[in-house]
Amino acid sequence: MGSFDSFLGITGKVGDCVFYTLNGKPVVRRVQKKKKGPKSAAQIAAQKKNTEFGKASAAGKYLRRALQHEFETLRDVFLYQRINQLLLRIKNLDPAPDGKKTVKGGLGTTQGAELFLGFRFRKNKKYSKEIMFSPSANGEIAFIGASPTEVPFQIIELQINFKNGQFRRETAPAEASETGAVHWKRKFRRRKDYSHFLFVFGEQTFQGMVI
Numbered sequence: 001m002g003s004f005d006s007f008l009g010i011t012g013k014v015g016d017c018v019f020y021t022l023n024g025k026p027v028v029r030r031v032q033k034k035k036k037g038p039k040s041a042a043q044i045a046a047q048k049k050n051t052e053f054g055k056a057s058a059a060g061k062y063l064r065r066a067l068q069h070e071f072e073t074l075r076d077v078f079l080y081q082r083i084n085q086l087l088l089r090i091k092n093l094d095p096a097p098d099g100k101k102t103v104k105g106g107l108g109t110t111q112g113a114e115l116f117l118g119f120r121f122r123k124n125k126k127y128s129k130e131i132m133f134s135p136s137a138n139g140e141i142a143f144i145g146a147s148p149t150e151v152p153f154q155i156i157e158l159q160i161n162f163k164n165g166q167f168r169r170e171t172a173p174a175e176a177s178e179t180g181a182v183h184w185k186r187k188f189r190r191r192k193d194y195s196h197f198l199f200v201f202g203e204q205t206f207q208g209m210v211i
Helices: 041-066 068-074 079-091 103-107 110-118
Strands: 012-014 017-022 025-030 132-135 140-144 154-160 167-173 182-185 195-202 205-210
Touching: 041 068, 041 079, 041 103, 041 154, 041 167, 079 103, 079 110, 103 110, 103 195, 110 205, 154 182
Parallel strands: none
Antiparallel strands: 012 017, 017 025, 132 140, 140 182, 154 167, 154 195, 195 205
16 A cells, blocks of 8 residues: 555546545555466365364354253353364264265264264263263163263253254153163154264263264
8 A cells, every 4th residue: 555645636446556545645555356267276175174164163053052051051161162173073084075074974984973972071070970872772772880860860862953053852851770771762763964962961971972
């Protein structure tokens, strides 16, 4: 940007230059031209990376919205960062080509499901009880070594669409059987574009699994 002396009172665009007044002085700046031609390989790669990053960040926001009540009870101001980091790692496991990797695709892999299962929403592990999940042949989920009388918790079944944030959830208290094991039968059928989760939430635990 440069200043100039003008007796003509020129304002506006003339050719590649724009004339205007700044702090009482006439100034001129050159219009920045858009670069024409195909994008470089680095620009294309950066664009794909940014697109995937944006979708993974949106997935984190949708998950926090679906579990808003539970997250608010944790009062962890850095939880959103930890969740975003988790979902980015899971997204990177999607076998789809660069630019098309998604959180849903990553959750569909064995490694992605294991990463999600191993995540502790309660950061302080000293007060967090780990509960083991085990799917059974009849469609139920068994909670191994978990007794709701010793570690009170609720079971949350959640289906969420990471494309638009739509979700549905069902919550119920956990009840132990005569053998002491806890079983939970799925309430929702599989839906296209939806990821399916099961969470346990209580004062001493908050974790989930892909089902």
